[in-house]
Every structure is written in C-alpha cells, then in structure tokens.
Amino acid sequence: MALPAFPGFVVFAMAFGAAAAQKGLSLGQTLGLSAFVYAGASQMVGLEVWQKVWSPTTILTIMTVTAVVNARMILLGATLQPWLKHEPTARSALNLFLVTEAGWLIGTRYYNEGGRNTGMLLGCGLTLWSLWLVSTLAGYFAGALVPEPRRFGLDLVMPIFFSVMLVPLWKGARPALPWLVAGVVSLIVHAALPGYGFIIAGALAGVVAGMLIE
Amino acid sequence: MTGFAELAAGPWGSTLAIAAMAIATFLCRIAGAVVMSRVAITPRMERGLRALPGSIILATILPMTIDNGFPAIVSIAAGIVVMMFVRIELAGLAAGLGALSLIRALGF
Numbered sequence: 361m362a363l364p365a366f367p368g369f370v371v372f373a374m375a376f377g378a379a380a381a382q383k384g385l386s387l388g389q390t391l392g393l394s395a396f397v398y399a400g401a402s403q404m405v406g407l408e409v410w411q412k413v414w415s416p417t418t419i420l421t422i423m424t425v426t427a428v429v430n431a432r433m434i435l436l437g438a439t440l441q442p443w444l445k446h447e448p449t450a451r452s453a454l455n456l457f458l459v460t461e462a463g464w465l466i467g468t469r470y471y472n473e474g475g476r477n478t479g480m481l482l483g484c485g486l487t488l489w490s491l492w493l494v495s496t497l498a499g500y501f502a503g504a505l506v507p508e509p510r511r512f513g514l515d516l517v518m519p520i521f522f523s524v525m526l527v528p529l530w531k532g533a534r535p536a537l538p539w540l541v542a543g544v545v546s547l548i549v550h551a552a553l554p555g556y557g558f559i560i561a562g563a564l565a566g567v568v569a570g571m572l573i574e
Numbered sequence: 575m576t577g578f579a580e581l582a583a584g585p586w587g588s589t590l591a592i593a594a595m596a597i598a599t600f601l602c603r604i605a606g607a608v609v610m611s612r613v614a615i616t617p618r619m620e621r622g623l624r625a626l627p628g629s630i631i632l633a634t635i636l637p638m639t640i641d642n643g644f645p646a647i648v649s650i651a652a653g654i655v656v657m658m659f660v661r662i663e664l665a666g667l668a669a670g671l672g673a674l675s676l677i678r679a680l681g682f
Contacts, residue, residue, distance in 0.1 A: 363663075363664060364663035364664050364667050367667065367671070385588075386588075389588050389592065392589070392592045393592055393595065396592060396593075396595075396596035397592065397595045397596050397599050398599070399599050402595065402599060403595075406595055410591075411587070411591070413583055413587060414582040414583060414587030414588065414590065414591055415579060415582055415583060416578055416579050416582055418582075418591075419582055419587075419590055419591050419594050420594075422591050422594060422595060423594040423595060423597070423598045424598075426594075426595040426598040426599055427598040427599075427601070427602060430598065430599045430602040430603075431602055432602075432630070433599070433602040433603045433606070434602055434605045434606040434609075435606055435626060435630065436603075436606065436630075437602075437603055437604060437605060437606030437607040437608075437610075438606030438607065438609065438610045438623065438626075439606075439623055439626050439627065440606075440607060441606065441607040441610035441611055442610075442615075444607060445611060452607065453604065456600075456603045456604045456607055457600060457603060459603050461630070461634070465627070465631070468627045514671070516638075516642060516645075516646055516649065516650075516670075516671075516674055517667075517671065518634075518635075518638075519634070519635040519638045519639055519642075519646065519650060520649060520650055520653045520667060520670035520671060520674070521663075521667055521670075522631045522634055522635045523631070523635055523650045523653055523654055523670075524653045524654065524657045524663055524666035524667055524670065525631065525663065526628060526631050526632075526654070527654055527657040527658055527661075527666070528657075528661070529627055529628050529631075530628075535624070535625070535628075536628060538622075538625035538628070538629055539625065539628040539629050539631070539632045540632070541629075542625075542628070542629035542630070542632045542633045543632035543633060543636040545633070546632070546633035546634075546636055546637055547636055547637055547640065550637035558633060558637050559630065559633050559634050560633075561633070562629065562630075562632065562633025562634075562636075563626060563629045563630045563633045565629070565633075566625050566626065566628070566629020566630075566632070566633065567622040567623065567625055567626055567629060568622065569625065569629075570621050570622040570623070570624060570625025570626070570629070571618050571619065571621055571622035573621075
C-alpha cells in the first residue's frame with residue numbers, strides 16, 4: 361500500500377541526510393532528527409537554525425519554527441480521529457506519531473473505500489518511517505554523491521504524487537468546490553507571505569467552504 | 575533557568591534541541607485528534623472535514639506547480655490522466671515523472 365510514497369521519501373530523506381552531513385551534524389544527531397521529529401520540511405528548516413552551542417533562546421527558536429512548519433499536521437490528525445476513536449490511547453498515539461502527508465493520503469483513500477483496519481495505517485506508517493531512516497543514513501554517507509534530483513524529475517515527486525492521489529478522492533464537481541477555494545486561497549497567501557503558511561491557510565479555507573456549501 | 579542554560583550550552587544541547595523539535599512535532603500530530611475527540615461533531619463540521627483531504631492537496635500542489643511552470647503542469651496532467659484510466663497510483667506517478675524527465679531532457 362505504501363509503495364507509491366517510496367520515491368518521495370527516499371529522495372527527500374537522502375537530501376536531508378546529505379544536507380545534515382554538510383552542515384556538520386553527527387550521525388547520531390542526524391538519525392535522531394529523522395527518527396524522532398520525522399517531518400521532512402521541519403528537519404530541513406531546522407538545519408537552517410541549527411547551532412554548534414545551544415542556549416535556552418535558540419532551543420525555543422528551533423522549537424517554535426518546527427511547530428510553525430508542522431502546524432498543518434493538526435488538520436491531518438483531525439481527519440483521522442473518527443477512524444482512531446475506538447482504539448486504545450497508546451496505539452493511537454503511535455499511529456499519530458507516524459502521520460505524514462503521504463501515509464495519511466494513502467490511509468484516507470483506504471478509509472474512503474470502506475476500509476477500517478487501523479493496522480493498515482500502522483503498517484504503512486512503520487514502513488515509511490523505516491524507509492525514512494534508512495534513506496537518511498544513505499544520504500548522510502553518500503553526501504555529494506546524491507544524484508541531482510532534477511534530472512529524473514524527482515524534485516517534483518511530491519506534487520505529482522499528491523495530484524495522482526486526488527483522482528480517487530474525486531466525487532464530482534460539487535464536492536470539489538471547496539478544493540478550488542483552498543487552491544485559490546493558498547495561491548494568494550503564497551504570493552503574499554514567505555514560508556509554509558499557504559498550506560494551512562488554503563486547507564482551512566477549504567474546510568470553511570465545505571461547511572458553508574450545502 | 576541557569577541550570578537549563580548550562581545544560582543547553584553543554585554536550586547535551588543538541589539532544590535537547592532534537593527533543594524540543596520532537597515534542598513540538600508530536601503535539602502538532604496529536605492536537606487535531608485530541609480536539610476532535612472533545613467536541614461534538616455537527617453535520618456542518620462533518621461536511622467541512624470531508625472537504626479537507628482534497629483541500630490540503632490543492633493548497634500544497636497549486637503554488638508549487640505554478641512556481642515550476644509549464645513542465646510541472648504537463649507532468650501533473652500526465653499523472654492525473656493515467657491515474658484516471660488505470661487507477662494504480664504507481665502507474666500515475668511513473669507517468670508524471672516520466673513526462674517530466676522527458677520534458678527536461680528536451681531542454682525545457
């Protein structure tokens with residue numbers, strides 16, 4: 361089930377591993393970030409504010425930056441709640457720890473087609489997490505040998521994968537109207553503000569539009 | 575606080591930073607589910623949430639696509655068309671990546 365997400369995970373994690381090695385992080389630190397933070401965009405942004413010597417202020421800074429970049433995950437967790445509500449808390453916590461956009465998209469498709477087995481979500485999550493770690497390790501040692509992703513179109517693997525996953529979600533033009541609102545709002549926010557705010561602004565606009573459209 | 579400052583400046587600083595990032599990320603991951611389990615879901619909210627997966631996808635890909643211009647638009651279209659007919663994600667992904675490398679190989 362998780363297979364279509366593999367190319368994106370390998371490319372992104374290897375790029376992170378290589379960037380972390382270049383920045384002078386130890387192998388333990390690099391793998392620690394991939395294992396426990398496990399969120400590509402925030403790991404990359406974290407490297408930008410990484411310090412040789414830390415202070416409470418710099419630690420608070422990296423924590424805030426991480427929270428801002430990952431705030432979109434609040435929305436992913438919200439949509440998973442109806443599926444996870446009958447699960448024991450510890451298992452739900454593990455499932456939520458492993459949430460990524462790709463895994464969540466695959467899980468959402470499965471759920472929309474009637475699947476309710478949370479083991480599928482867990483298996484998918486554990487597979488992708490392991491792949492993320494292995495690819496980080498590979499990227500750390502390959503360093504400059506990591507191939508130029510542009511040549512094989514791998515820099516756009518994420519948007520291509522996302523748009524492919526949009527097809528099974530399509531239930532006609534009317535239910536897709538909020539998506540259009542989300543897209544337009546994200547374009548406006550992206551043009552107006554730097555950073556990743558456009559994802560959460562667009563997604564929230566889509567939810568509001570969905571609530572307003574009967 | 576001085577105790578924490580000393581600890582942060584010492585060899586444990588990076589571990590603390592990683593822990594801080596991990597906590598922030600985990601809180602983001604569970605916050606949505608925790609809030610949703612505390613509030614009663616009205617039909618209106620359910621409609622809103624049903625629009626969320628597609629909204630997140632469009633909000634993510636549209637700005638990225640526009641930034642990358644013509645090659646991105648063509649390869650995403652190729653991925654979607656193949657997916658519509660075959661309904662296999664890997665096939666759609668392969669079509670999109672194939673189209674993109676072809677366009678780039680041709681020098682666009």
